[in-house]
Amino acid sequence: MGWAEFGRVKNEYNETFKAIDEKLLELIQERKAKTKGKRFFPPMELMEEWAKKYDMDVPEIGWFFNSLDDRSYPFIPDEPGEIRNVLPIMRKSTVDDFDYMLTHAMQHDHCSVVTLEISYKNQDENIGHLIPRLMLAVDGPVDYHVKRHGSRGGGGNTQMSFLVSPALPDHLDQINFALFPYFMPMENPPKEVVLDKEVFFPKG
The missing domain is CATH 1.10.287 (Helix Hairpins)
Structure with missing residues (x-):
């Protein structure tokens, strides 16, 4: 054809x-x-x-x-490679009623995977599902390229991860982190699968 x-x-x-x-x-x-x-x-x-x-x-x-950022970035592979060690970050900021915590980075061969935890301060109040439209910015002695690596969570808590390349140094005294609003308008929404069938489990 x-x-x-x-x-x-x-x-x-x-x-x-x-x-x-x-x-x-x-x-x-x-x-x-x-x-x-x-x-x-x-x-x-x-x-x-x-x-x-x-x-x-x-x-x-x-x-x-x-x-529009035109800096020359290193290529970030989809797979970060073998894990080498875990780097604690533990930097926290509070905006409005939400706590933002950069907990740690998984140090891989090709890059770092940074984890962000977001939680609603009043855990007794049901506020629905959080939708984080955020991107991580990393500033330091070298140019860092960051891309989102997934998110998950429910209720007043959610977790996001970001691929950072090159990998973060073992000491973060010269590294600054920030979050800025980010939402790709052409981004495909996550596929939803509704599970609504009866399920019977056989006897042992």
Whole structure:
């Protein structure tokens, strides 16, 4: 079966969108040229102002500007490799009614896997399921590349993990950590499987 047998995907692209897209590309290239490989990220107050002005979510704006970071990053493999040791971090911050704790990093051959624990301070109150739209930022003597590595949890608690490359040093006195709003608008939502059938267990 040749490629010619497939029909063209319907696409209503036109001159209006071409003009907008060319302007976007021009501005992105101009921004990349002026950053000269350094990170330039708008402050939270400005992102909140833009979110109201342009009817967007702050995490979506955070994702956009993070994606414009033009620094040369090392490749982060999907598999971190063999584990070498566990590095305690134990840095805690409280914002509003939530505690954020960077507990530890699993030190692997290729990178570090950093764990973040988020908990609601009032454990007696049911607040539903937490949806963390956050990304970890790591600042130190070298450029660190970070990507999300999964999340899980329920109730007022959740756990996130991040791949950090290169691996963190054994001593963290020169390393700063922060969280910023991040949500990829094209990100596929997690698949949900509803289990609602009767289940009978056989006798031993």
